[in-house]
Amino acid sequence: MEVLLTMFVIQGLIGGIDNLWHHEITEKLSSDPSARNELALHSVRELIYGVIFVSLAWVAWEGIWAYLLVILIVIEVIITLWDFVIEDQTRDLPPSERVLHTILAINFGIILTLFAPIIVGWANASTAFVPVDYGLLSWIMMVIGIGVFGWGVYDLIAVQRLSMPDWKRQPFKRGRREEAKTVLITGATGLIGTALTRQLVERGDQVIVHSRSFAKAYYKFGPQVKIVTSLTEIKASEPVDAFINLAGEPVMGGLWTKRRKEKLISSRIRTICNLIALGARLARPPKVLISASAIGFYGPRGEEELTENDPSSDHFMSELCVKSEERAMTASKLGLRVALMRIGLVLSKKGGAFPQLARPIKFGIGAILGRGDQWMSWVHQEDLVQLFLYVLDHPRVSGPVNAVAPSPVRNRDFFKEAGSALKRPVLLKIPEVFLRLGLGEMADLLIRSQKVLPTRALSWGFEFKFPQLGPALNNLTGKASNLAPTGNDCTLYYNDICPICSAEIDHYKSVCEKQDIEVKFIGVQGPDPELRDYGLTRDDLKRRMYVLGTDGRLKAGTEAFKEIWSQMPQYRWAARAIDNPMIRVLATFAYEGVMAPILYRFSNYLEVRKATQPNRRTKSKQA
Secondary structure, eight states: OHHHHHHHHHHHHHHHHIIIIIIIIISOGGGOGGGHHHHHHHHHHHHHHHHHHHHHHHEEEETHHHHHHHHHHHHHHHHHHHHHHHHHHHOOOOHHHHHHHHHHHHHHHHHHHHHHHHHHHHHTSOSEEEEOOOTHHHHHHHHHHHHHHHHHHHHHHHHHHHTSOHHHHSOOOOOOOTTOOEEEEESTTSHHHHHHHHHHHHHTOEEEEEOSOHHHHHHHHGGGSEEESSGGGSOTTSOOOEEEEOOSOOSSSSOOOHHHHHHHHHHHHHHHHHHHHHHHHSSSOOSEEEEEEEGGGGOOOTTOEEOTTSOOOSSHHHHHHHHHHHHHHGGGGGTOEEEEEEEOEEEOTTSSHHHHHHHHHHTTOOEEETTSOSEEOEEEHHHHHHHHHHHHHOTTOOEEEEESOSOOEEHHHHHHHHHHHHTOOOOEEEOHHHHHHHHGGGGHHHHSOOEEOOHHHHHHTOOOSOOSHHHHHHHHHOOSTTOSOOSOOEEEEEOTTSHHHHHHHHHHHHHHHHTTOOEEEEETTSSOOOOGGGTOOHHHHHHSOEEEOTTSOEEETHHHHHHHHHHSGGGHHHHHHTTSHHHHHHHHHHIIIIIHHHHHHHHHHHHHHHHHHHHHHHHHHHO
């Protein structure tokens, strides 16, 4: 049995590497809507594996339980084969993932060969769960089993999250403006691109999103933008006023091997070349190309204060930025104004580096990187988006632009401020040697100094909303700071066909009337809620509750409940509770994954029944 458990441990460890490296880091399946079916299979398989691992560590499945164990193993085999088919149909597996899958298949064959006689022996015994103890192996099996089961829950939550598009979970309204621009954005589904695209749509511009994955782009933006998967889909007669290029392989996505360096460079050059070719093909070329670069242009420079006038250096990041910027500047031959956005460390609570830096701090294991005296040049996401818009709207702006806040900080001060914002001390240090061993040359991004200043932006009079790190971090980590009413009215849209939903909303109406709280309630059977600018339909309003909040933004699902609860003093505790990340995840899963679908189907049943009742009565009278 010890040999069998050892093979199980090997299976669990290899499977964990496959999940972490390929499914999460490389392929990012948990954020890919086209991978939803694959994730569903992964989740079921991992949950089964978790149960098998933990139980085999401490009990023998004897008698009828042995047959149940065989059924679970057969189900796991069927799911694995099904998963192989879906993977081949939906994505191109890298060689390393195929190798791991082959090793897993061979190892599982060995497990079945060793397990078969043991299960036969268990099946012939009396029905019982018999306690066993294999010492350290039992504990290792239990730890791996808990980890596998937890990953299964993680994938299950991802499946539920991907079932509802971002643009319906966080609706954004199409604006109106007289001098609207048509803007083509590459790399729009990334952190910066998503925020910038939404801002452009909300202010009234027309946005064309270029993405390799139509499903991913539609998941984020829905009908609010035009989506193309190839620039050749854009007709020569189509008016495009501006190109914004944010595309390129992520720099922090794997070791900087020679092959990966070439891929990082080619991914940027290829996109820029395609944009320039499109500009030459259009009957009316765009007026501006804004291309994303990075402060890595300057390379590690110690204590030197760097402005847009400083040269590059001998470093790979510098080479990467120089080559992409030089290619972008060739667009000026077509008469385009070219601006090069040299972006620093972007702080956002929706992704990027900050959540990864904040996570260990929350668990009390935050650590200063290296010596801690290296400079970090950062920028809040809101300021970065506004700076892009400023460059887009001002025809005289061209050339390099340092997209950073005016107050760079040392690494130790950054983590001190982050710890203060998260109310956790940062007492640990990760020596430079360990970062070098783990990341190689890429460690320079974390331990080498770049003190970059936004000289040109400040000279134009651009005003940063978050010029200092402390307020920026407080904005990203603020807890329940926006729960008090602002004085603006709320509008709540709900499914009044469903009697359960109506009963709850009637209670809220009563509370608001008694306490003179201004909230407007609109059901799907009432007046047209006029949410067409959000791209929403009557069917969307039947599926979940929406609240137009006091800040003028439309919230859906758990965010809508938080907004309405924050208006009523007796329910503000619930609004604060739902700010807890764990409670939010569980509440969202319960509402979006269980309650909302059931109530939606129930209301559809009632609506159909109501529509058919008059026909039944007519037939009855005729009879």
